[in-house]
Amino acid sequence: MSAPPVPLHRRAVVALGVGLVGLTAAGCDDADSTGRGGPTQPPADADSALVTRVAGSLLETAATARAIGAAVPALADVGDRLARLHERHARELGDTDDPPQRSVKGGRAVLRRRLGRAEQRLQERLVQAALDAESGALAQLLASMAAAVAQHREQLA
Numbered sequence: 499m500s501a502p503p504v505p506l507h508r509r510a511v512v513a514l515g516v517g518l519v520g521l522t523a524a525g526c527d528d529a530d531s532t533g534r535g536g537p538t539q540p541p542a543d544a545d546s547a548l549v550t551r552v553a554g555s556l557l558e559t560a561a562t563a564r565a566i567g568a569a570v571p572a573l574a575d576v577g578d579r580l581a582r583l584h585e586r587h588a589r590e591l592g593d594t595d596d597p598p599q600r601s602v603k604g605g606r607a608v609l610r611r612r613l614g615r616a617e618q619r620l621q622e623r624l625v626q627a628a629l630d631a632e633s634g635a636l637a638q639l640l641a642s643m644a645a646a647v648a649q650h651r652e653q654l655a
Contacts, residue, residue, distance in 0.1 A: 544632040552627045552640065553593035559620040560584035561597040566609045569602050573610060576653050580617065583650060587643050614654045621647040 560581040567577020585597060602609060624644035631637040 545636050548627055548630055549591050549636070550593075552623065553588045553591045553595075555620055555623050556584040556588040556591070557593065557595060557597040559616050560588070561600045562602070562616045563613060564597065565600040565602045566613045569604070570606050570609050572606055573613065576650075577613065579653075580613070580650055583646060584620070587646075590639065590643075610654065614651065617647060617651045617654065621651065 560583075563577045563580035563584065565577075567574040567581070570577075581597070588595075602612070604612070621644050624640050624647060628637045628640035628644060631640060
């Protein structure tokens, strides 16, 4: 039996975000790969697939949070707050779709754990996406989204 995962606290996520910004800045270079000089810029659509995947994950998790909040009155407030947060983040990434409709079944404890796992997976995806982003601005945005999720996850603990 493995030990339960160690919760990722807000300070750790913020430190990760600051570290990502530092790494991104350190990786900047004024010379292109041919050595001719000039700034190197990733193509405008280099992060398009990443943004699409992240927005989809945000909307999926929003749907889960909303469904769990609807199924368990004691989790209605936190489910609604999380769903609105994820929907707002998806809009910041340019996704204007509505989250899918979903229904869930289970008791309060089971659904609370399910919501916690969904939020943890989303936070991990956001951190990984921040590391994978070509754009420094996108990396910073994704890291800040991960920090926001970490902060809200504390309400589930």
